[in-house]
Amino acid sequence: MKTPKSIEPLVRDGFVDEVLRPLKSGKEAAVYVVSSEGDIRCAKVYKEANKRGFHKQALYQEGRKVRNTRQARAMQKGSKFGAQQQEAVWQNAEVDALYRLAAAGVRVPKPYNFIEGVLLMELVTDANGSAAPRLNDLDLTYEQALEYHGLLIKEVVRMLCAGIVHGDLSEYNILIDTHGPVIIDLPQAVDAAANNNAARMLERDVNNLATYFGQFAPELLTTQYGKEIWKLYESGLLHPDVALTGQFKSSEIRADVKSIMKEINDAREDAIRRKYEQDDF
Numbered sequence: 001m002k003t004p005k006s007i008e009p010l011v012r013d014g015f016v017d018e019v020l021r022p023l024k025s026g027k028e029a030a031v032y033v034v035s036s037e038g039d040i041r042c043a044k045v046y047k048e049a050n051k052r053g054f055h056k057q058a059l060y061q062e063g064r065k066v067r068n069t070r071q072a073r074a075m076q077k078g079s080k081f082g083a084q085q086q087e088a089v090w091q092n093a094e095v096d097a098l099y100r101l102a103a104a105g106v107r108v109p110k111p112y113n114f115i116e117g118v119l120l121m122e123l124v125t126d127a128n129g130s131a132a133p134r135l136n137d138l139d140l141t142y143e144q145a146l147e148y149h150g151l152l153i154k155e156v157v158r159m160l161c162a163g164i165v166h167g168d169l170s171e172y173n174i175l176i177d178t179h180g181p182v183i184i185d186l187p188q189a190v191d192a193a194a195n196n197n198a199a200r201m202l203e204r205d206v207n208n209l210a211t212y213f214g215q216f217a218p219e220l221l222t223t224q225y226g227k228e229i230w231k232l233y234e235s236g237l238l239h240p241d242v243a244l245t246g247q248f249k250s251s252e253i254r255a256d257v258k259s260i261m262k263e264i265n266d267a268r269e270d271a272i273r274r275k276y277e278q279d280d281f
Contacts (some may be wrong), residue, residue, distance in 0.1 A: 145216035
């Protein structure tokens with residue numbers, strides 16, 4: 001196929017041998033299957049900020065560091081240069097998160113290079129070598145739902161132990177390969193220690209998982225892993241092999257079932273919204 005203009009510099013500099021086919025195009029980015037250094041990989045091309053559909057970026061950008069005060073001032077003023085720097089911070093967040101999480105043993109696509117707004121990374125595949133399906137494209141059994149939910153809760157814990165909260169985790173940004181779930185799409189990832197919204201985002205991520213898998217295993221709908229995980233994190237007791245119960249009891253306060261169900265319903269509504277708004281790889 002014809003090489004997209006955004007990937008031409010990578011072809012010219014030898015990072016990409018050939019663009020084989022488009023894989024997915026959504027509001028945040030376009031993804032292509034490419035040949036690179038003798039392997040089949042994927043190239044994620046970020047779309048310009050004014051063409052993207054992600055909302056409430058300010059919540060996710062809190063706590064993100066910039067290289068110098070000039071950049072920070074420009075971003076605050078909203079100048080053209082500031083917008084460019086803000087876009088760079090947004091894109092670099094995913095790159096940084098992928099490297100940190102891969103090093104921590106979290107199942108994410110392995111990153112290779114990030115050049116001129118194009119992220120080269122591992123192509124996650126199924127048993128036949130084809131691009132792995134997204135979780136929402138699968139019809140799960142009760143046993144699979146419990147297994148995948150358990151694996152993903154462990155991944156959420158590993159992510160938080162590495163200091164990162166996904167921030168928009170759902171069935172639409174989880175791939176399933178031969179070994180289980182692989183987490184993708186991390187430009188909105190937040191620093192758990194630096195972002196005041198991190199606890200709420202973590203709980204929403206976990207509630208999204210409970211809502212989705214609860215369709216197949218209803219007992220997951222009343223679990224409270226998010227609150228339990230964050231409490232352990234705040235207490236300095238969280239580690240990758242921690243034993244979780246899915247229960248959380250506030251001191252001297254009985255569980256508010258109505259509030260729990262409201263959170264679950266809110267998460268379900270968010271999932272419906274994402275179904276129509278989020279279509280990135």
